[in-house]
Amino acid sequence: ASETSADQRPAEAGRILVAYYSRTGNTAVIARQIRRAMDATLFEIKTETPYPEDYEATVEQARRETQSQYLPPLGHFVADIGRYDTIYLGMPIWGMTAPPVIRSFLRAHDLSGKVVIPFMTHGGYGLGNSIDVLRAHMPGADLRPAFSMEADQERRTLEQVSSWLAEN
Numbered sequence: 707a708s709e710t711s712a713d714q715r716p717a718e719a720g721r722i723l724v725a726y727y728s729r730t731g732n733t734a735v736i737a738r739q740i741r742r743a744m745d746a747t748l749f750e751i752k753t754e755t756p757y758p759e760d761y762e763a764t765v766e767q768a769r770r771e772t773q774s775q776y777l778p779p780l781g782h783f784v785a786d787i788g789r790y791d792t793i794y795l796g797m798p799i800w801g802m803t804a805p806p807v808i809r810s811f812l813r814a815h816d817l818s819g820k821v822v823i824p825f826m827t828h829g830g831y832g833l834g835n836s837i838d839v840l841r842a843h844m845p846g847a848d849l850r851p852a853f854s855m856e857a858d859q860e861r862r863t864l865e866q867v868s869s870w871l872a873e874n
């Protein structure tokens with residue numbers, strides 16, 4: 707009889723990471739479902755400085771950051787990314803592309819040699835160039851087809867609530 711070292715154990719829990727960014731929670735719902743189904747580790751990608759609560763201000767800031775290729779500093783980092791073979795990477799679509807913080811995340815974590823499975827939510831306008839952006843920022847990773855779905859738009863919710871409040 708011999709001891710089994712950690713790296714000999716098959717299908718060890720913790721080999722799958724679900725890393726996601728979500729502003730209004732739509733992408734987070736998917737992330738948590740993947741975590742439960744795959745017995746994965748969950749990591750919420752955050753900026754060091756949160757985006758404004760105001761929707762229009764966030765749209766404007768994101769637009770500027772995307773245009774200038776700015777990399778917003780991350781609030782925290784995955785401890786020991788080398789431990790994971792498979793990364794589910796989740797995000798909303800912002801301005802027809804991946805949110806700026808996703809580029810920051812990919813700059814800060816080496817995903818080469820790993821299987822990366824993206825998942826996106828969008829407000830009805832599709833994935834834009836997000837897949838190209840991901841591919842460009844994860845050299846050596848095995849990028850798999852993305853799962854995507856339409857989800858609630860913050861803009862539409864705000865408009866409906868504003869008109870309801872105005873009527874009362």
Ligand SMILES: Cc1cc2nc3c(=O)[nH]c(=O)nc-3n(C[C@H](O)[C@H](O)[C@H](O)COP(=O)(O)O)c2cc1C
Nearest residue numbers: 728729730731732733798800801802827829830831
């Ligand atoms: C700054 C910003 C930009 C957005 N740009 C787009 C867009 O270009 N196309 C689109 O379909 N939806 C866009 N949306 C809507 C979001 O992609 C959609 O609501 C998404 O489900 C939000 O995910 P979350 O709740 O995980 O943050 C945008 C939302 C925000 C806040």
